[in-house]
Amino acid sequence: MSEVRVRFAPSPTGFLHIGGVRTALFNWLFARRERGKFILRIEDTDQSRSTEESIQAILEGLRWVGLDWDEGPFRQTERIDLYRQHAITLFERGHAYWCVCSAEELEARRKEAQAKGLAQKYDGRCRERGITTPGGEAALRFKAPQEGQTVIDDLIKGRVVFENILLDDLIILRSNGYPTYNFSVVVDDALMGITHVIRGDDHLTNTPRQIPIFHALGYAVPRFGHLSMIMGSDKARLSKRHGATSILAYKEMGYLPEAMINYLVRLGWSFGDQEIFSVQELIEKFTFDQVQKSAAVFNPDKLLWVNAHYIRQGEPKRIAELLQPFLAQAGLGDEARAMPAGWMERLVMALRERSQTLVEMAQAAVPYLQQDIPIEDEAAEKFLTPAIAPILGHLAERLAALQEFTKPGQEAAFKEVMERAGLKMGQLAQPVRVALTGRAASPGIFEVIDLLGRERTLARLRKGVERAKAARP
């Protein structure tokens, strides 16, 4: 049984987007499950549009989501000679011919054909010219078969049949000596021993163009699997118009890589009713026959839910580490680092049930890290009233008098103050919450006290008393 070899072959003409990551993920999962190889190949033969920056963004994006590759990254621009050699071989064997039609002529003919409602296909006028050594600019065209059918037994779509009469004589070598996509892919897939070509749906019609090239070159044809596209809420193909589509943008928005993986895999693949999968589980369970044939709409709300799930379930220590850059961005990096060991983990445990992203968590962390906190007007108006001032003052006294500043003592203090004032927990806790955090919503009040510690708790409580006294009745 030969080894499974799959590849992810992005073109570096922009950032790595969500759809690309999903394609890479399905390839990677299949490779890992089959104990095969996952190969990374950069298709940068478009000189004018490829950038080094894009290449780096692709590598960084893949690393972030944990899709490690076994071979590569190979770059097609470093393999140009290989393509030329193969192209010449094809010419020598009579499978290709020189074409001297200019790009302008071709464009004009194409437009004319379109206007007349005819097939937009090369008319083959250079096919029989038998040019052996082109004088000026010339491109090499592949002689596509014009009879019979090309059948694909697709891993996902099933049997797909194309009539060869529809096949165009594709240019395989441009007049500038560079190979075109449909040719370099075939040469690389063949030479790299790719056994399964798993790629986007948009390549399905390229497949019947590529298969004859494999044949002409005398190489084995790999198996193909075409994944459906991911669309935006307007059912149009996902693009910049739909907001963040770069995988790294999600990192910056505070999403966890495992959440991205989990969400993306469920976009088109399923395992019964299960929603949450660890990567290990995915490797064990992933199969192509559970991959959906139809396109899927990207749903940001569900991604958010998955992310919140992983924030809640994650190791507090790790979440705390991942949170650090977001705190730094909020100007609280130094404060966070100054906290005693284990404190950040307690903070994470207190905030994780209320944070859907790390950005949200960083915002929620402000009252516990910042020295002076603003008190939201609406919250103060509602809860820091003159009537509550003496009661808060009393609570501050009781807390200050505690021998040990621990939860049982704090609870006793609250209880005593409540009884004396004839208040219920909610009536006391809300004003305290506003005084301590400046907000009307927060983790449990004793968790807040624990995070703030004795000094800050007492200071903020006293400050709250002043604010309450000064409030309009």
Added chain:
RNA sequence: GUCCCCAUCGUCUAGCCUGGCCUAGGACGCCGGCCUUUCAAGCCGGCAACACGGGUUCGAAUCCCGUUGGGGACACCA
């Protein structure tokens, strides 16, 4: 225009291959409730779909044909 792919709640999907167990299940979101020191989380409940039309069959979400709708491809881009 030509060719190709696709079609279950608003969205992701189970079920379809191997018709009856489907008065179509789960998840996100939404609505209501419970819990409760707030907000969440959690739990319980609700709303909501087999695109349409023919066939095949005792019986079709499931098989076949057509229609409609959506997507993709038709470059010296990838």
